Structures are given as structure tokens and as C-alpha cells.
Amino acid sequence: MTQPIQFTEAAGRRIAFRYQAGTGPAVVFLPGYMSDMSGSKATALFDWCAAQGRECLLLDYSGCGESEGDFADGSLSRWRDEAVGLIGATIEGPVVLVGSSMGGWLMLLVGLALKERLAGLVGIAAAPDFSDWGYSAEQKARLAAWETVVEDNPYGPEPTPTHARFWQDAQDHRLLTGDIALTCPVRLLHGQDDGDVPPDISLRLAAALTSADVQVTLIKGGDHRLSRDGDISLLLRTVESFS
Numbered sequence: 001m002t003q004p005i006q007f008t009e010a011a012g013r014r015i016a017f018r019y020q021a022g023t024g025p026a027v028v029f030l031p032g033y034m035s036d037m038s039g040s041k042a043t044a045l046f047d048w049c050a051a052q053g054r055e056c057l058l059l060d061y062s063g064c065g066e067s068e069g070d071f072a073d074g075s076l077s078r079w080r081d082e083a084v085g086l087i088g089a090t091i092e093g094p095v096v097l098v099g100s101s102m103g104g105w106l107m108l109l110v111g112l113a114l115k116e117r118l119a120g121l122v123g124i125a126a127a128p129d130f131s132d133w134g135y136s137a138e139q140k141a142r143l144a145a146w147e148t149v150v151e152d153n154p155y156g157p158e159p160t161p162t163h164a165r166f167w168q169d170a171q172d173h174r175l176l177t178g179d180i181a182l183t184c185p186v187r188l189l190h191g192q193d194d195g196d197v198p199p200d201i202s203l204r205l206a207a208a209l210t211s212a213d214v215q216v217t218l219i220k221g222g223d224h225r226l227s228r229d230g231d232i233s234l235l236l237r238t239v240e241s242f243s
Helices: 040-052 076-090 102-117 137-144 164-171 200-208 229-240
Strands: 006-010 013-020 023-030 054-059 095-100 118-124 149-151 160-162 186-191 214-219
Touching: 006 076, 013 040, 013 076, 023 040, 023 076, 023 102, 023 118, 040 054, 040 229, 054 076, 076 102, 076 164, 095 102, 095 229, 102 118, 118 229, 137 149, 137 164, 160 164, 186 200, 186 229, 200 214, 214 229
Parallel strands: 023 054, 023 095, 095 118, 118 186, 186 214
Antiparallel strands: 006 013, 013 054, 149 160
């Protein structure tokens, strides 16, 4: 990525982002939990947009990557508002949201805020409601008591914390229990060997969306990250279909 990191203010926090001007609809990537805009999927998407002359926006949520803040203070509400504010400040036309894992949950929340500006959604192992189905009863009780739950991280040496602030806020944003009033085209990509987010979550999401144009693609041999060359190529082809 050649475009430098820029910063914007959000409630007193400096939020890092990269922006590529170009034709629309603009592509906005929303990273997963404890992830940032330097990941392989975000980088590949940004470079592809630059090569195609497509408008693109990447960002780091507060407490993540290059952005200011404490990760322990992060929440879906805070990160949604940061994304919506940054989109409003940088992009004038329609938007395609691409969300990875937790970013797929944020994709829905941001989409509900953007409403008619949405040109499409692309979920990569989207994980709406993982605060509900992703934790045991014992873990939920600890989080409800304002404790932090720490789990092994299969993707790095540092353990993965879930802070009570994040979990309790996330419980208020569960979407799979009713209709999700988004009517734009939606494409959901999910690895069949995903050990973190069951592929059934994408099927439940497809059923909950009110859009009549929803497609779920299951990738044989694909894990949660979907970062193999073939997975990235599928992602780029999928985004390219929104033109």
C-alpha cells in the first residue's frame, strides 16, 4: 500500500485510516477482532482497488493497529460509530462494506446506519452475535460479573482477551433473533473448515437478512482466515461484481 496513514478525530481519539480515491461504489474494509488494516485481506483489497482505480477506505478501530486508545475500552458501538463517521467524512457516494469475522457483524451495524448509501455487503466468515454463541455459560457469567475472559490465540503468541465492556455492549447488538432490515445485495464467503465461526452462522445470517439477493459461498478446505491465494482471488472477484 503506497497511500500514507492519515488520522481523523473521533471523540478525542486519533483514528488511523488509508484512503484511495477512485470510481465507485467505494470499498470499505472492516477488520476482525484484534485485527487491523495491515492484514493480508485488507492489503490485497486496497492494492487491487488502487490498480483498478476504485475508491477504497481502510481503518483501524480505536485501540487497534495505529489508532489511539485502549483495546479494553473498545466496543461494537464505539467502532461502529468510528466507521460511520469516517465514511461520512471521506466518501460521498455509495459504499460496499467488506467485513471479516467480527468485522462482518460490524458490517451489518454500519450498514443499518448507512441505509440507502449501501451498494452491497461482502462477509468473510461473518460472525454476528458471537458474544452469544461463542462463549460458554461459565464464561458469560464471568463477563456479566465484569470479569475479563482470556483464551488461547491460535493465530499468535498473545492470548485473546474478551473484556466485559465489549461483551456487554455486544449483547445489545445481537441481530440473528429477528429480521435484519438490509435490502442490498449480499455475498457471504465462509470456509467449510472454519474452527472459529461455524459455517451455519452464514446460513442463519442469510435467512435473517430481508434482502432478496443473498448468496452464500462455502469454500472447501477454507479455514477461518480465508487468506490463501485462492481465497483472496475469490474475495476480489466478489468485490469486483459490485460495479
